[in-house]
Amino acid sequence: MKRLDLSHKIMNTDALPMKDAAPNGWRGAMRRVMTSPALLALVVVLSFFWQLGAMPLYDLDEGAFTEATREMLASGNYITPHRDGEPRYDKPVLIYWLQAASTQTVGFDEFGLRLPSALAASVWVLALWFFVRERLDAPTATVAGLALALSLQVSLIGKAAVADALLNLFIALTFFEIYRYWQALDFKSGRRFVRRAYLWMGLGFLTKGPVAVFFPVVVSLLFVLSSLRWSKASALALWYWLRAAVYPLGWLIFLLVAGPWYLAIYLDDGAGFFKSFFLQHNLGRFEGAMHDHGGFPGYYLVMLPVILLPFTGWMLSLFKRYRSAWLDPLDRFLWIWFLVVLVFFSFSGTQLPHYLLYGATPLFILMARHREALTNRWLAFVPPLVFFGLLLVLPFVLDVAMVVSSRPYDVILFEEARHAITLEYGIAALGGLLLTALMLRWSSPPLWRRLVLVGLVQTLVVYGEVAPRVLDTLQAPVKEAALIAKQTQLPTVVYRTSMPSFSVYREAITPNRAPQPGELVFLRVDKLEHLTREHPELDLELVYHRGHVALLRARPGA
Template sequence: MKPLQDYLNAAFASPWMLAAIVVFAFFWQIWSLPLMDLDEGAFTEATREMVASGNYITPHRDGEPRYDKPILTYWVQAAATQVLGFNELALRLPSAVAASLWVLALWLFVRERLDALTANVAGMVMALSLQVSLIAKAATADSLLNLFIALAFFEVYRFYLRPDAGRRAAPVLRLWLWMGLGFLTKGPVAAFFPLVASLLFFWSEGALRHWLRAVLSPLGWLIFLLVAGPWYLAIYLDDGPGFFASFFLKHNAARYGEAIHGHGGFFGYYFVMLPLILLPFTGWFLSLLPAWRAAWADPLDRFLWIWFLIVFVFFSFSGTKLPHYLLYGCTPLFILMARHRDLLTGRWLAFIPPLLLVGALLAMTRALETMRELSSKAHEVAIYNDALALLDPTYFYALWAGGAALLGLFLWSRPPLWQRLILAGVVQGLLVFGVLAPRALAVLQAPVKEAALTARRLDLPTVVFNTSMPSFSVYRGAITPNRPPRPGELVFLRVDKLDQLARAVPDLRLDLVYRRGPVALMVVREQVRPTGGTQPGGRRGD
């Protein structure tokens, strides 16, 4: 009978195990959880309005042009809804498929450059990393963009390995194709990082002339313009310069110079976020750092480090900071961890990060109670109350079971640490998406969905008041303008806006239709006035 380690080795060497992990990490639960505001709601409402209106050029959200992102994500979401219906599965499926293709692209590149086992390991680490699995399940542009950025970088290195290749070489043409599709997904960032990082890499190799062949490829530029140009021209013809002024000046230049929508952060923000993004593989990444100088001598390792560092440094200086921005530079880290997996030798370094995550989730009750005591906002207090109610015995049993599994993997001495840490990634996925996410979204988003379905059933004119939760319009299936209500209308709002609403319509009566957690739905009516009137001095007339 074979030892257990032989079976483990065979499993980790099998692409079928990688495929199973991808299905688990990217597809499990995508149909059962309500859409998350703000980003998922904004993207999917724009997609809904696109399908409803037949305008596939200019995205709109609640009747107003949405200039935040280019068009490709809306197109692929719209295509999915035409096949599967307008639901969470269809809206999130393009992200899950894009993330799967992202893993496939990484696997093919690593197998080509290194070996099949390393390719499997890199794919598993990527799929189970916390931030990757989060964006793979989100109906936003991030999975699609990361796919195209990774594909572009892989073509850069393939071109580097062909010093005699000309401007019409296949890697050059594919590079411009991927950058064009990325430009159609999220704009300049898709071309900026591959071009700048490749410039530094080719310069480090003394091969700038070779780099210029790719950059100055007329056919490459033609492919880029044919892919990205028609829609940019079409939106200009359809909507004038509004998109260009808003997207390029506000959502790119201004976003880098200042914090947009409150998404700021200090200079060391990504030093703090990177360990969280890579969970449970934070210690594995840290094991690479002592050997980075030796790795610099290897062209592939240097290329991967430059790729990561350019993204890390660039966004460290950005005024707007969000965790998923750093993912543009995390693909090379997954490859480096897999390639140098033998450097991971410390059990404590490997397992302290995932164990700390479980500890933080176990301490959630105390944290929520503290935040409730410190908060003075009605909607936040309601969220904390509902969240505390959902931290039931099942929640804690699951966390203790997960912690015990991690502790068992920590103590299990025979398999290599990297194998045990990948299994820890499976445990983390079960806890995050099987225990935490359903409860979090039941508190934050289920009330929004229920309120929207109530409004849809009542079939009255509906508005939103000083509240930005676009998933309400998605589930209601109609545009919801943001303005003070009129008699006979429903109004949806956050509960901390109730006093503002009362002051905004003092002559109208507000009757509660639905209230749960942070949101409420009211119907607005005319005040019922006394029929007899009132005489001066307080007497009612006859």
């Protein structure tokens, strides 16, 4: 069937690459390096694999995911995830399976637990590169991949033992197939894209549930509706969308991928998962704030500049083209993708920064495609300058926070964080600030190239100095206490403390209750007063204390 072109009055610029100037000498060499797939490969290694196993797991998220994986391996129950002996209904099962397979292959440690996320983030970059190369050109694909891999929030989830990198991979793959199908606009030749889209949605549904289906369906429908005119071609386009939406083979693929586990957990655990996951962790998150993760309608407008660091100004430069963006099919598709995610989560009761990443992939493509629109150097460099400036003054902020804080627990954390900040940290933060200022003053290369270099500096500073010190302050004491408890081989409980990485490192389920004589108890130091007040009969002996956590032994009575 002949391809139907709904934009016959508009020049379709999908295949028109945006070419940088190609001077000779060192400028030409720099241009080739900055658009080289080899550079992209090095950035992927730096962003997602460097320091992958060097930092302790963070609580609550990494600890909860990895303890469920540990208990899955220990129990042999690969159907219902459990955390500290209780069913964990927060997420479906795929990430636990992948973490289990990874740790069985490379070892049960931080590296093995985080490896599936690093691999998923790497494939995410690769999928974006292939999509942009076929739609535009290879240099633009490389630039989009660099922006994706070096952005702050993407690199964070690419190094985290949680489900978000995996979900973003499947969401991106689904959208890429949707656009390929739209370009074919011939169901017979495009149905292979539809089949693959259902495959990715099935895997996404097995990773995090309905969100993997909701956004592709809504965005694809709105994109088709945005192209409608009073013509036969428009009616056929809507018909092609409907055929894809109700494609029996596609839904069969989806059910074959996701259905067996959902059936298995129902048979294994009854309706508990479905009530908790779909009603509480999906519908409930939209209707109200969970775990105090509330926000306000403009929350993501505030968080977007942080999520995209150091490329905030680059993203803002896209708004110069808002009038022409709607006329180009690819731009329109990408903008609808981003805006639907932004609007939906802006009105969600539960708001977390990484939710916006579901709609961030199109921004990186738009930034790469229209990189020549970034012409204001202050717009480009003020955000990273502010970021490095904040890192530099952090010690002084902590000094003030210790004085003004009214909660003793917070004061302890601020003191520990202040002690963790050494001369090396200050040199790194100052170096990042000075190098960014140098990029601001450097006049020769295009601004986007200089921002990519700033992205490399940001990655080195964040994961070379900042993240290790933050996690050492918050999590190293938890790990040390867990290893001591493991060595004693005494029964251990936690008291009013939710730090599941303690169970991961202790390699045992840790009930959350008051201790009995002869047991160890792990707790936050601010919970000790509650414990002694509620259980004055306990004779507690300090076993370990560092910063904000402590491990005590309830001595048996005489």
